[in-house]
Amino acid sequence: DAGVIQSPRHEVTEMGQEVTLRCKPISGHNSLFWYRQTMMRGLELLIYFNNNVPIDDSGMPEDRFSAKMPNASFSTLKIQPSEPRDSAVYFCASSLGALGTHTQYFGPGTRLTVL
Protein backbone atom coordinates (compact mmCIF):
# COMPACT_ATOMS: atom_id res chain seq x y z
CA ASP A 1 0.00 0.00 0.00
CA ALA A 2 1.20 3.50 -0.75
CA GLY A 3 2.11 5.62 2.19
CA VAL A 4 1.51 9.33 2.53
CA ILE A 5 2.49 11.03 -0.70
CA GLN A 6 3.81 14.56 -0.81
CA SER A 7 4.67 16.69 -3.80
CA PRO A 8 6.88 18.27 -4.75
CA ARG A 9 9.78 16.80 -2.80
CA HIS A 10 11.84 19.90 -3.34
CA GLU A 11 10.75 23.41 -4.21
CA VAL A 12 12.89 26.44 -4.81
CA THR A 13 11.12 29.71 -5.36
CA GLU A 14 11.70 33.40 -5.10
CA MET A 15 10.36 35.66 -2.43
CA GLY A 16 6.88 36.89 -3.21
CA GLN A 17 5.87 33.87 -5.26
CA GLU A 18 2.96 31.62 -4.38
CA VAL A 19 3.88 28.12 -3.26
CA THR A 20 1.52 25.15 -3.08
CA LEU A 21 2.44 21.96 -1.30
CA ARG A 22 0.34 18.87 -1.83
CA CYS A 23 -0.43 15.81 0.24
CA LYS A 24 -2.28 12.60 -0.41
CA PRO A 25 -3.06 10.74 2.82
CA ILE A 26 -3.23 6.99 3.20
CA SER A 27 -6.53 5.70 1.90
CA GLY A 28 -9.06 5.28 4.70
CA HIS A 29 -7.36 7.67 7.06
CA ASN A 30 -9.60 10.46 8.27
CA SER A 31 -7.11 12.75 9.95
CA LEU A 32 -4.42 14.76 8.24
CA PHE A 33 -1.66 16.88 9.74
CA TRP A 34 0.74 19.48 8.36
CA TYR A 35 4.02 20.02 10.23
CA ARG A 36 6.92 22.37 9.60
CA GLN A 37 10.52 21.91 10.69
CA THR A 38 13.16 24.62 10.79
CA MET A 39 16.44 24.98 12.59
CA MET A 40 15.24 28.09 14.39
CA ARG A 41 11.77 27.00 15.46
CA GLY A 42 12.13 23.23 15.52
CA LEU A 43 9.08 21.09 14.80
CA GLU A 44 5.65 22.68 14.68
CA LEU A 45 2.18 21.35 13.97
CA LEU A 46 0.62 23.87 11.61
CA ILE A 47 -2.86 22.47 11.16
CA TYR A 48 -4.82 19.29 11.78
CA PHE A 49 -7.89 18.12 9.84
CA ASN A 50 -10.36 15.48 10.90
CA ASN A 51 -12.92 14.32 8.32
CA ASN A 52 -11.76 17.16 6.07
CA VAL A 53 -12.57 19.79 8.69
CA PRO A 54 -9.82 21.87 10.30
CA ILE A 55 -9.77 21.00 14.01
CA ASP A 56 -6.70 22.85 15.24
CA ASP A 57 -5.04 25.57 13.19
CA SER A 58 -3.37 27.31 16.10
CA GLY A 59 0.03 26.62 14.57
CA MET A 60 -0.65 28.37 11.27
CA PRO A 61 1.83 31.23 11.37
CA GLU A 62 -0.08 34.02 9.67
CA ASP A 63 -2.50 34.94 6.95
CA ARG A 64 0.00 34.14 4.25
CA PHE A 65 -0.52 30.47 5.04
CA SER A 66 -3.69 28.61 4.15
CA ALA A 67 -4.55 24.93 4.12
CA LYS A 68 -7.44 23.13 2.50
CA MET A 69 -8.73 19.61 2.39
CA PRO A 70 -11.39 19.51 -0.32
CA ASN A 71 -11.81 15.74 -0.01
CA ALA A 72 -10.54 12.80 1.98
CA SER A 73 -7.72 12.07 -0.43
CA PHE A 74 -6.09 15.43 -0.95
CA SER A 75 -4.83 18.43 0.95
CA THR A 76 -2.88 21.55 0.04
CA LEU A 77 -0.82 23.99 2.02
CA LYS A 78 -0.42 27.32 0.28
CA ILE A 79 1.93 30.18 1.06
CA GLN A 80 1.20 33.47 -0.61
CA PRO A 81 3.37 35.49 -0.77
CA SER A 82 6.34 33.40 0.26
CA GLU A 83 9.21 34.82 2.30
CA PRO A 84 12.74 33.52 2.97
CA ARG A 85 11.77 32.68 6.57
CA ASP A 86 9.27 30.16 5.19
CA SER A 87 12.17 27.97 4.09
CA ALA A 88 11.71 24.69 5.90
CA VAL A 89 10.81 21.06 5.52
CA TYR A 90 7.06 20.58 5.48
CA PHE A 91 5.74 17.20 6.52
CA CYS A 92 2.29 15.82 5.99
CA ALA A 93 0.97 12.93 8.08
CA SER A 94 -2.26 11.00 8.27
CA SER A 95 -3.92 8.71 10.76
CA LEU A 96 -7.04 6.60 11.22
CA GLY A 97 -8.39 8.86 13.92
CA ALA A 98 -8.04 12.01 15.92
CA LEU A 99 -4.77 13.36 17.23
CA GLY A 100 -3.88 11.35 20.28
CA THR A 101 -5.92 8.30 19.41
CA HIS A 102 -4.06 6.65 16.53
CA THR A 103 -0.60 6.29 15.06
CA GLN A 104 0.40 8.96 12.54
CA TYR A 105 2.14 8.04 9.32
CA PHE A 106 4.40 10.63 7.76
CA GLY A 107 5.18 11.52 4.20
CA PRO A 108 8.77 12.09 3.11
CA GLY A 109 8.47 15.85 3.40
CA THR A 110 8.81 18.78 1.02
CA ARG A 111 11.96 20.83 1.33
CA LEU A 112 11.06 24.43 0.51
CA THR A 113 13.67 27.05 -0.18
CA VAL A 114 12.57 30.64 -0.65
CA LEU A 115 15.27 32.87 -2.08
Add this chain to the structure above:
Amino acid sequence: AQKVTQAQTEISVVEKEDVTLDCVYETRDTTYYLFWYKQPPSGELVFLIRRNSFDEQNEISGRYSWNFQKSTSSFNFTITASQVVDSAVYFCALWGGGADGLTFGKGTHLIIQP
Protein backbone atom coordinates in the same frame (compact mmCIF):
# COMPACT_ATOMS: atom_id res chain seq x y z
CA ALA B 1 1.05 28.16 28.05
CA GLN B 2 2.18 24.61 27.84
CA LYS B 3 5.82 23.62 27.65
CA VAL B 4 7.93 20.56 26.88
CA THR B 5 11.51 20.30 28.07
CA GLN B 6 14.02 17.81 26.78
CA ALA B 7 17.03 18.81 28.81
CA GLN B 8 19.40 16.37 27.13
CA THR B 9 20.53 17.96 23.91
CA GLU B 10 22.79 15.08 22.93
CA ILE B 11 23.48 11.65 24.38
CA SER B 12 26.21 9.32 23.20
CA VAL B 13 26.39 5.70 24.34
CA VAL B 14 28.04 2.53 23.18
CA GLU B 15 25.94 -0.08 21.49
CA LYS B 16 24.09 -2.47 23.81
CA GLU B 17 23.90 0.06 26.61
CA ASP B 18 20.51 1.09 27.94
CA VAL B 19 19.64 4.76 27.52
CA THR B 20 16.84 6.94 28.86
CA LEU B 21 15.64 10.11 27.19
CA ASP B 22 13.94 12.55 29.52
CA CYS B 23 10.82 14.57 28.79
CA VAL B 24 9.24 16.95 31.29
CA TYR B 25 6.10 18.88 30.48
CA GLU B 26 3.96 21.68 31.85
CA THR B 27 0.27 22.12 31.18
CA ARG B 28 -2.84 23.40 32.90
CA ASP B 29 -5.08 21.05 30.97
CA THR B 30 -6.49 18.09 32.84
CA THR B 31 -6.86 16.11 29.65
CA TYR B 32 -3.86 16.01 27.38
CA TYR B 33 -1.82 13.74 25.15
CA LEU B 34 1.88 13.02 25.05
CA PHE B 35 3.86 11.78 22.08
CA TRP B 36 7.31 10.64 21.04
CA TYR B 37 8.66 10.93 17.51
CA LYS B 38 11.90 9.70 15.96
CA GLN B 39 13.86 11.41 13.20
CA PRO B 40 16.72 9.28 11.82
CA PRO B 41 19.64 10.86 9.96
CA SER B 42 17.75 10.34 6.70
CA GLY B 43 15.33 13.01 7.84
CA GLU B 44 11.99 11.26 7.81
CA LEU B 45 9.70 11.42 10.82
CA VAL B 46 8.46 8.34 12.61
CA PHE B 47 5.65 8.39 15.13
CA LEU B 48 6.56 6.18 18.10
CA ILE B 49 3.86 6.43 20.75
CA ARG B 50 0.91 8.41 22.08
CA ARG B 51 -0.36 8.47 25.65
CA ASN B 52 -3.36 10.22 27.15
CA SER B 53 -3.28 11.79 30.57
CA PHE B 54 -5.65 9.23 32.07
CA ASP B 55 -3.48 6.28 31.19
CA GLU B 56 -0.43 6.08 33.40
CA GLN B 57 0.43 2.53 32.54
CA ASN B 58 3.95 2.10 31.30
CA GLU B 59 4.27 0.75 27.80
CA ILE B 60 6.80 -1.61 26.32
CA SER B 61 7.34 -2.26 22.64
CA GLY B 62 10.27 -4.52 22.01
CA ARG B 63 13.39 -2.72 23.19
CA TYR B 64 11.46 0.52 23.71
CA SER B 65 9.63 1.45 26.88
CA TRP B 66 7.92 4.55 28.14
CA ASN B 67 7.44 5.68 31.73
CA PHE B 68 4.62 8.20 32.25
CA GLN B 69 4.44 9.79 35.69
CA LYS B 70 1.89 12.53 36.25
CA SER B 71 3.27 13.24 39.70
CA THR B 72 6.51 14.47 38.19
CA SER B 73 5.05 15.58 34.84
CA SER B 74 7.43 13.32 33.01
CA PHE B 75 7.16 10.96 30.05
CA ASN B 76 10.55 9.32 29.72
CA PHE B 77 11.66 6.98 26.96
CA THR B 78 14.08 4.11 27.50
CA ILE B 79 15.85 2.07 24.87
CA THR B 80 17.18 -1.23 26.15
CA ALA B 81 20.23 -2.81 24.53
CA SER B 82 20.67 0.11 22.14
CA GLN B 83 21.65 -0.48 18.53
CA VAL B 84 23.33 1.73 15.97
CA VAL B 85 20.02 1.99 14.11
CA ASP B 86 18.56 3.76 17.13
CA SER B 87 20.75 6.77 16.36
CA ALA B 88 18.35 9.61 15.68
CA VAL B 89 16.84 12.77 17.07
CA TYR B 90 13.93 12.01 19.35
CA PHE B 91 11.18 14.52 20.02
CA CYS B 92 8.67 14.58 22.82
CA ALA B 93 5.42 16.53 22.33
CA LEU B 94 2.30 17.56 24.26
CA TRP B 95 -1.22 18.38 23.03
CA GLY B 96 -3.90 19.75 25.31
CA GLY B 97 -6.49 20.32 22.63
CA GLY B 98 -6.58 24.03 23.31
CA ALA B 99 -5.15 27.16 21.79
CA ASP B 100 -1.57 26.11 22.52
CA GLY B 101 -1.72 23.45 19.85
CA LEU B 102 0.89 20.70 19.78
CA THR B 103 4.06 21.72 21.61
CA PHE B 104 7.32 19.98 20.81
CA GLY B 105 10.47 19.71 22.83
CA LYS B 106 13.69 20.70 21.12
CA GLY B 107 14.73 17.10 20.69
CA THR B 108 17.48 14.85 21.99
CA HIS B 109 20.15 13.74 19.55
CA LEU B 110 20.98 10.14 20.40
CA ILE B 111 24.22 8.70 19.08
CA ILE B 112 24.83 4.99 19.41
CA GLN B 113 28.45 4.13 18.81
CA PRO B 114 29.38 0.66 17.58
